[in-house]
Amino acid sequence: MKRPSRKSLRDGKPITRRETLKRIGGTAVGLMGILRARQAPAAAGRVTIRYWTWQNSADTKNPRAQAQAQFLGAFRKANPDIELIEEVVPWQQIFHQLLQAAAANKAPDVSKQLDRFVRPLADAGAILPLDEFTSSWSPERRNDYVYAWDDTAFDGRKFAFRHAVRPVNIMYYRKDLYEAAGFKTPPKTAKELTEMSKAVTKGNIIGYIEPFSKSDLLAKFILIAPPMYWTLGSDLTAPKTSKATFHLEAGQKIFQWYQDMVYVHKVCPVGQASMDSDTVNNMFMSGTLAATMDHTSKWAEWSRKEALQGRVDTDWLPNFANEPKPTPANTAGGWTVVMPNGAKKEAAWKLIEFLQSNESELIDAKMGGELPTRKSTLKDPFFQAPEAKRMTGWLTYMSANPHPATSLKIKKLEVLIDVLADAAQQIIANKAEVKSTLAVAAQKYDAQIS
């Protein structure tokens, strides 16, 4: 290798590398400066609060997202001294992300959370009780809800307010497919569901699918499981001891039914053990699935889908005891608002209060198809109009078939979901024996809640 002459070494290349590094470093510092300036506290007098939601207000195709955009806009208008920052966190992650953020003291000021996870959040100390704000309320105000005050209170402390009540055990079905197979009415019992699903399962169409993937925390099954158990006179866990009861006779019947749907009646695919609710919803929306259970607020979106227009209808969860009685309504499955962070309590409370206001609930009902939580909102003439007939029908069903909201009080729900999903997957994908598999799952759950 030729040795560079001394001269070129002396006045040779400038320290280009170092220069470049310095320049890059400078740019980085500059960029961070810009970032921090953007995040600077709001103008004097303004309070900034962060709100976690899974609806993206910028999504123009989703009616519920549009409703959110509107009522949050109304909040901003009514509260010019509060700067509201929305952060979108997917619903599949929002529970865990809040736990992590709360543990790190980086939680948002207000968060939307699925109502079934309020208890685990309260137990973990991730959210604050709201009693200091409600202590001054009159009894009329307290009773102005369509659900019980205690549904979202634990150990006497109120932790969350529901925003939108959703009866969740409704069945969306393709009436055209059923009619073509010779059925005039939707299935009312599990037996009928099996029969009708068999009849329509051919070619591209599948009669029924229940997803059991863990990735969305059993989003569908955990909503219809409680009413299935209630119909059979049982429940997922014992209300007093919190111990597992999902493995007893009722549970065995339920899971045997699922197993038979796969192997005996050949309706459900084996792969449903690893499907998630989005996949199943996708199939329904594209017309390849005949029926699926979901909550009431999907109606607004699905009734407008191209493949479903005029072909879809709703009814209640079939009776799993095969009795000609309606299934008790499960109203858990909607969402709530919680306060994880007390740093800006007053402003955060203002948002929580606004989300329960008649104004906000009305927007959500009209645009998003969500049921209001307050009786006073229901007095609005909108709910007497024919467009609201379906919604008021849901409310009537709820009050006619009530059941204590035990599904909101489950201890360590995330563990229950984990063991149930494991058991279900074994039963469906491995054709495991139902009784023993459920017994093992029950043991696992009990071991972890003590």
Place this chain on the structure above:
Amino acid sequence: MERVEASTKKRVVGGRRQGQASSLFPWLLVLPAVLLVVLVTFFPILQAINLSFHQTNYLRQGRFVGLQHYLSFFADPLSRQNLKNSFAFTFGSLAFSLPLALGLALLLNRPFPGRAMFRTILIVPWVVSQLLTALLWRWLDSPPFGPLAYILGLLTSSRVDILGTPDTALGGVILANVWRTFPYAMILTLAALQTIPNELYEAARIDGAGRWNLFRYVTFPMIQNTFLIATIILSIHYFNMIELPLILTGGGPVNRTELLGLRVYREAFVLFKFGFGSAVAMIMFAVNIVVSLAYIRILRAESRY
């Protein structure tokens, strides 16, 4: 290039004293890097070991429980499945990515029109993140809209759900993994191939060696070391993989694709059992150490050859 090592020590460094100064100076240069790595890697390992011996409740460390977590791990039938999955995944992926890499490297070794283009194309999967790889292959495999599921469905005239069927799910993960990682072994092997001087080939050909013997006695011994390094790095990478299977299948169906790393992640960050999660992580670490040591011995043995 000769290393004038001895003289370095004796050289006067800008007027400072000899001896002590020359030992301190390189230390100062190395220290910041070492400090950062120790802070973020070694210190946490000690913490993890400590955590694995305690009961935990969310972020709070509870009482000392000794080896309880380790014992309950080995007593759990799921753990056997995790280990099985991890080894099957590692060997299965190596079984496909290594031959593929070697074969393609051999093809790309000699110049031909378009070689540069092919080489570029074939490296592309390596720059795709594990997350994106998982998403891409999930979409390709998803029945009934995914093109791969569609094609396989046509071939077998049935509904093919690779990732949803317990017996084929791991295969689907291996496929996605091989897709992303074969370029790494390919590049390394190709680089090693390019260092083989032509004279060696000529000499062997003159001696009458055929294609296979050429490969066996000339090519392969020359790239052996590099190929071994690539194998080592890839197998450790495969064994410890989390992101790809996490997003692709989440560990299902029926835990058939839950690798050991996924188990750690789920126990720690989904179920918030940090103590137990740390114990399983330690077990993973132990396997890594054993395998690495074995590899190092093999490397040393081969180098002496």
Place this chain on the structure above:
Amino acid sequence: MTHRRDVHAWLRLIGLYVTLLSASIFALAPIYWVINTSLKEERQNISFPPRWWPDPITLEQYVNVLTGSSIPRNYLNSTLLAIGTVVLVLVLGIHAGYAAARFEFRGKKPLLFILLATVMVPGIVTLIPVYIMAVQFGLHDTHLVLILVFAAWQTPTVVWLLQAFFENIPRELDEAALIDGCSRLGAFYRIVLPLSQPGLAAAAILVTVWVWNEFIIALNLTASNATRPLTVGLFFFVSESGIQWGKMAAAAGAALVPIIVFFAFLQRRFIQGLTAGATKG
């Protein structure tokens, strides 16, 4: 005789191209599919059988992603993290690499071994305690903690790489500079460093690709859009989009295209970085 040879050669050439073409299809197919999906109108995405090319081509999904999500902010974060990590890793790495290349000192072997041994540590082992530490020091959800953690993971490989590059620069150059009156470090900065541009570039590119693609550490150490990098943003966007394939594909495309372009332009250095040191002996 020659005729037969020619036919053989032709067949081999065709075989070569066919094999490479198949491999290329394998390599590019998933990427093609994503771009294809992202350029279609939404309703075409749930058609059965699948459509193999978009018709008509529309950019609405990309517009959707770039205006109606946090992805642009995530881009900014990823860029910042990449720059920050590269700077830190290079600063630490050039000094450590130089010391390893030029000096013999007590404890050098064990030190270097410790550095390289981190490759043996599965990331998940340290993630739990690092998460807890980040929380305790109030560094959770900051750019700083991510840069520190990323840099710690990349430094050993870069030191190893740079050591190899520095060793390839003849000592005589250092000596010459010293004779001229430079200090040891001065010789390093003014002579050796500029000559190691290829090595530094290779290191920078490797680190950038790694940081850009990193997911799991960022997922657990961030809690807000202000810090989330592109990978986490993409993950959230996909989860949130549920079943809107076009949107998801556009987000994936938006994450994919920059890194592929980056690689295509800098592949030579990238490959150099990957192979340095591994081809020794």
